[in-house]
Amino acid sequence: MRATVLVRPKAGILDPQGAAVETSLRHLGFEVAEARVGRVIDLEVAETDAVRARERVDAMCRQLLTNPLIESYEIELQGHA
Amino acid sequence: MRATVLVRPKAGILDPQGAAVETSLRHLGFEVAEARVGRVIDLEVAETDAVRARERVDAMCRQLLTNPLIESYEIELQGHA
Numbered sequence: 001m002r003a004t005v006l007v008r009p010k011a012g013i014l015d016p017q018g019a020a021v022e023t024s025l026r027h028l029g030f031e032v033a034e035a036r037v038g039r040v041i042d043l044e045v046a047e048t049d050a051v052r053a054r055e056r057v058d059a060m061c062r063q064l065l066t067n068p069l070i071e072s073y074e075i076e077l078q079g080h081a
Numbered sequence: 082m083r084a085t086v087l088v089r090p091k092a093g094i095l096d097p098q099g100a101a102v103e104t105s106l107r108h109l110g111f112e113v114a115e116a117r118v119g120r121v122i123d124l125e126v127a128e129t130d131a132v133r134a135r136e137r138v139d140a141m142c143r144q145l146l147t148n149p150l151i152e153s154y155e156i157e158l159q160g161h162a
Contacts, residue, residue, distance in 0.1 A: 037121070
């Protein structure tokens with residue numbers, strides 16, 4: 001089953017990449033109030049059951065894919081958003 | 082209007098970050114067939130019209146946010162997925 005994880009810096013957490021994007025967009029003449037940059041991770045997991053797949057991906061997020069202190073994440077399963 | 086841009090390495094393009102994630106997940110005992118890592122960019126744009134907002138964000142993607150040679154992108158507007 002295919003899973004997509006969206007990892008974003010939590011509100012209030014400094015995001016230098018986002019700040020750089022914001023500044024560059026303004027220099028190019030685009031009006032943006034805020035830009036935040038995170039990661040998107042696409043995974044193909046062996047699990048076929050949606051509930052168990054979500055549990056496995058959640059464990060991956062806690063153990064490797066995210067830093068829960070400074071990042072939040074959402075998991076989307078293909079066909080089970 | 083709030084926009085989210087998902088930027089992913091195109092199929093066939095080397096993704097060292099994804100390869101590292103894949104290897105690390107397997108070392109932790111997770112069964113993953115593939116992992117690909119891209120970026121998620123959240124923007125607050127001044128435009129209120131959905132069609133024009135999408136055009137503006139598309140221009141941002143072409144000019145700054147993505148490298149169209151090696152990356153593909155999708156734009157999602159809040160309430161207009």
